[in-house]
Amino acid sequence: MNGTLTKWACQVAEAELRKPRPRRWAHSQGVARRAAELTEVLGNDSDLLGSAAVLHDVGYAPRLAVTGFHPLDGARFLRDIHAADGRLVRLVANHSLALLEAEERGLRDVLEAEFPLLDDQRLVDALVYCDMTTTPDGEGTSVDARLAEITARYGSDSLVGRFIRRASPEILAAVERVEAALAAQPR
Template identity: 80%
Template sequence: MGTDQLMNGAMAKWAYAVAEAELSDPLPLRWAHSQGVAQRAAEVAAVLRGNAELLASAALLHDVGYAPRLAMTGFHPLDGARFLRDIHAADDRLVRLVANHSLALLEAEERGLRDVLEVEFPLLDDQRLVDALIYCDMTTTPDGKVTSVEARLAEITVRYGSDSLVGRFIRRAAPDVLAAVGRVDTALADQPR
């Protein structure tokens, strides 16, 4: 399924418009990353059994909480999820994916926000969908290009610093990120050609 085909659904069109409105002007690099993550979502659509549009929508919106006007706590998964829930009354599964993308619970713990995140936005039970969003985010560079998960983890560490809050989080999250990407790679390899 191509990106254009995924973006024709009502949820994905809405997600694109919201993400573009919030990110394109104030944070064009973040917007480029989000678009790249959505392109990766199109590449993994075949392994999601009916959740491809949900993944594409989450991919577009996963970093919306970085938008300056939405940054209330400074923790973008929580800020973005609250915005989607409170302002847009977005689909609960979409909001929970945004809130928990890329092992956000571990970063929330570093920030003293784990209990808040867990109570407001429980993690989805659909491991394949959770893994797919990790895969898409962690194999896309900040400017939207495809990269290896190892290069992405290294880039995050260098950008934030290994001793920073995000550096500590990414070090803790790395084994789980690698495992999630490995599961998606396996699922993709098992797809009929």
């Protein structure tokens, strides 16, 4: 987490998550560490990815939970309170196929209107990869283990369980694209 934007993002995420949501804070730090592994793949966008990685779950902070949908609450906080970079806010709002969960919650139109998905598939995929290969405690894991953990934690018939089931093919494809890009990097 070396970039200026990432340093700021880490301070914001820590201030919001460390005390009230220590496990989310541990996860966010792990997702940011995973993002640092993609520096060579993303080049100039690595600072943006690192920032989105550490902030992606900031909307879980109790004081920010307005709608109860953390991507939307986090993005609004970053936009309205911090006037954060638009691409960063859109990444946070749409991380890990959030549009599908927003649809389950009846919030898809709101999310799409306020925070359109970025056109840069590399960045979108990279954030999916970072989030979906990091455990709730901030350790690295496989995407299959992470999907199984989410389903077990929330229940397969819960709103999140339904979302994960619907999103899994796209999550797996995103992770595969990032892993292929990593494998193509010179050693």
